[in-house]
Amino acid sequence: MATLVGCSQSSGPSLEPVGSAGDLRAALAAPEGNYRTFETPGELGREVDVVVRGTITGIAEGRSIVYDPENYPEESQSHMVVSVRVDDIVRGQQAAGETSEVYVEVPTSVDVDTDALADAAPRDVLLFLDEVDPRSGGAGTRVSDVDAGRPVDSRLYAPWPAGFLYLDGDQVEDLRIDVIELGPGWSEHRSLDSLERAAASG
Numbered sequence: 001m002a003t004l005v006g007c008s009q010s011s012g013p014s015l016e017p018v019g020s021a022g023d024l025r026a027a028l029a030a031p032e033g034n035y036r037t038f039e040t041p042g043e044l045g046r047e048v049d050v051v052v053r054g055t056i057t058g059i060a061e062g063r064s065i066v067y068d069p070e071n072y073p074e075e076s077q078s079h080m081v082v083s084v085r086v087d088d089i090v091r092g093q094q095a096a097g098e099t100s101e102v103y104v105e106v107p108t109s110v111d112v113d114t115d116a117l118a119d120a121a122p123r124d125v126l127l128f129l130d131e132v133d134p135r136s137g138g139a140g141t142r143v144s145d146v147d148a149g150r151p152v153d154s155r156l157y158a159p160w161p162a163g164f165l166y167l168d169g170d171q172v173e174d175l176r177i178d179v180i181e182l183g184p185g186w187s188e189h190r191s192l193d194s195l196e197r198a199a200a201s202g
Contacts, residue, residue, distance in 0.1 A: 028106055028176055035161050040185035041128075041195050042202005048128045048160060050092035051199050052102060053192070054084040056125060059118040060149035062105050065137035077137075078108045080117075081149025081156070084125060090200050103150035104129065104157050106164070106175065126192045126199070128163035132156050167192055 038044040045051045062079035066072070082104045104127060134156045137143050150156065162182055164175040172179055172189060180187045189195045 025173075025175055028108060037161065037182055038185075039183060040202055041189070041198040042200075043185075044128050044160060044162065045091045045199035045202050048092065048163070049130045049157075050102075051090040052084070052086050052127050052129065053088040053090055053196055054086045054102065054125055054127060055123050056082060056118070056121045057085050057101070058083040059112075059114045059121060061112075061114055061145075062149040063134065063137075063146060064144040066142040066144075067137065068140070069142040070140075073142075076144075078111075079105050079149075080108050080112055080114060081105050082121070083150070084127065088196075090126070090196055101154075102127070102129065102157055103154055104159060104164070105132065105149075106159065122166035122168070124166065124192060126165040126195055127157075128160050128199070129157040130160070132158045162186065165192060165195060 038047065060081050060083070062081040064076045064078050066074075066076045068075070084102050084104055086100050086102055134146050135143060147153070159175070161177045162174050162179060165179070166173055166175075170190065172186075172192065172195065186195075189198060
């Protein structure tokens with residue numbers, strides 16, 4: 001199943017690395033274009049390949065994709081790969097069944113200090129994931145560093161919007177969008193445990 005997360009391209013001089021919990025979201029490229037949203041975690045859970053509860057164990061530099069190599073060969077989208085230990089398979093099949101770790105790709109908007117981000121990142125996360133083909137970035141694209149950020153030939157996943165959830169104080173947050181904008185079916189949940197139950201039973 002292909003993810004509907006939009007991608008943005010980045011070019012020009014590198015920015016200063018980021019490395020704090022507050023900058024983690026700022027390091028990511030926001031979803032662009034139209035993407036499908038769902039009224040409840042259960043509805044999204046039925047759509048994705050797998051929903052997992054897990055623990056972040058590391059962050060590394062990932063693939064680079066040039067979306068229009070013919071006209072803009074120097075404009076590329078960088079990614080980082082978040083390694084997550086699977087603590088519970090909430091819904092679906094863990095396509096990476098041979099391992100207890102999943103590797104989640106997210107696009108970055110600036111150069112990142114992956115070690116600092118890994119130290120600052122939230123540990124407990126709830127993920128709504130689709131598997132992606134690491135060799136492809138879409139029709140007509142050029143992909144570099146296909147296996148970057150994870151073991152060679154391991155599976156690669158991408159989260160949906162509202163698909164990378166964590167708890168910040170007493171507020172549920174997503175890495176790339178504001179959960180409250182999704183409506184009461186999401187914002188009524190005050191904990192990852194509550195979201196996990198909703199995703200499993202929807």
